[in-house]
Amino acid sequence: MYLTEYRLTNFRNYARLEAHFDRGLIVLYGQNAQGKTNFLESIAFLSTARSVHARRDAQLVHFDAAEDGLPFASLEAVVQRRDGAHRARMIVNLSDVEQQRTQKTIFWDEQRLTILDYIGEITTVLFLPQDMSLIASSPAVRRRYLNLTICQIDRDYCRDLAKYAEVLQQRNATLRMLQERGGDPDVVALWDDQLVRHGAYVIVRRQQIIAQLDEIAARMHADLTGGRERLHMQYMPRLELGPRNAHQLSLGFTPEMWGVQGSLLSLDDVETRFREELTAVRVHELERGMTLIGPHRDDVRFLVNGVDMTDFGSRGQQRTAALALKLAEVALLRDKKGEAPILLLDDVMSELDHERRRLLSHLLLDDTQVFMTTTDPNQLAPDVRANARLIRVEQGRFIEE
């Protein structure tokens, strides 16, 4: 799919922007702090309704607009998909300037939708410089990445994940209050049914998607390393009772059972085991005052030739594995949706041109639309440059040659 028309009002440093696009490579260049990344962020935001950079949606609204008494931002796009052209419109309304409270309204083909019903209509994959350190980052960063990816594919996942977070919050608050005030410990179990129901779905979908990503990423990785190294991703649902790896027998499974080669567990199996484990760790949970097992403790392991990359990989190896994963994400989305997602490459690998060319050769297929930012377009290889549309970004404006 690709964007044909795009309009921004009061988004970040764009007071007004109107642009038309076609598929292919579109390079945005210019000095720092002119709005290149903001532009990519706007497309990602229109796709996922979540901001990558801003901690609050209120920060997305142009500050002049807030002062002028027009405290809203709007994003509008016409997207060409296989099933025809669609119009997406998202309005971020700053309902309370002081409290920084916002409301998001989404229209898809002029029909108002909830965020949950809308997510997945426009699919994007964002390549950020920090993605290259995904493998060295904390499990929380990897879980967030996984959630964003799966939410684009599966709305039920998104719904169950949100419900799970809600139950977890209540359950943790219960454990904390029991620790502080005492009371009937059976209250904890009131949340178990709902925790298990929503949590099991999250676990099952994660194991399926990771198995699918693993298969594609291994191929991509073999290609990137000339077949010298073999990448393998492992889903690690984890029971945490101490330092990492000390008690990592999560939900009672050995890690091998979760890989592609192992059989994937059914929803019923996971529910049963999740429930059993919850009962088993109850005493520890009451002691610690928090929920100790479940998908909020999961992780993904990246093994290259059997060696864990998070702990023992070199920076180069970690980058290559992360890149293989992102490429796998693109391929998986293409596979699930029947067409390529829109790709957003933010200053990725500007220091290594041969790597970037290789990346683009993987990404720039027939129908794909790629937006890429760079500070210096002269660094682009001539053949890449010749086929790209170049747009200079200056103070929230597009200037074309």
Added chain:
Amino acid sequence: MSAIPKAVARLIDEFAKLPGVGPKTASRLTFYLLRAPEEQVQALADALYELRRHLVTCSRCFNIGETNPCGICSDTSRDQATVCVVEEPLDVIAIERTGAYKGLYHVLHGAISPVDGILPQDLRIRELVQRVKQEPIEEVILATNPTLEGEATAEYIARQLRSHGVRLTRLARGLPMGGDLEYADEVTLSRALQGRSEWHQ
């Protein structure tokens, strides 16, 4: 903001504490009252004052009313063997409006929500168990909201009453009247399927 007289600022602050009222609405209400006729302001003040002075909580069902026991509890024509457990007094009003229920009520004044610091002992659950022991109650209808917190509260009460030999029922969850099947969300639809009932004339 020293330009605003103290009395005005005070009323704005008080309004802003109300649910659903932000600082803007609070100032609009305040300035409206400044210009409103004396009698209207007096009437509002009286109404506010009377609200707390004359309303009492029923010591049996914990609903709010003008008498203790409340009108519903003292109405002997109502079915004394059925109790409907709700979260808030507003829920009583909603069920009464249907005219389809002739039993008694029990108002919990909230739902279990540890995030907001509410545990079972903060609700009128102990009192409900007492009632079941002392009154000739045969059925307890769990009519808490179909939310996360409401479900947990219903579950907790069910556990407390299980050994007391009363019939425990839960309000049916399903499709709204006049609704379109096609537009129902998946959760509602799957619940409606699970809770389907025999066709009866």
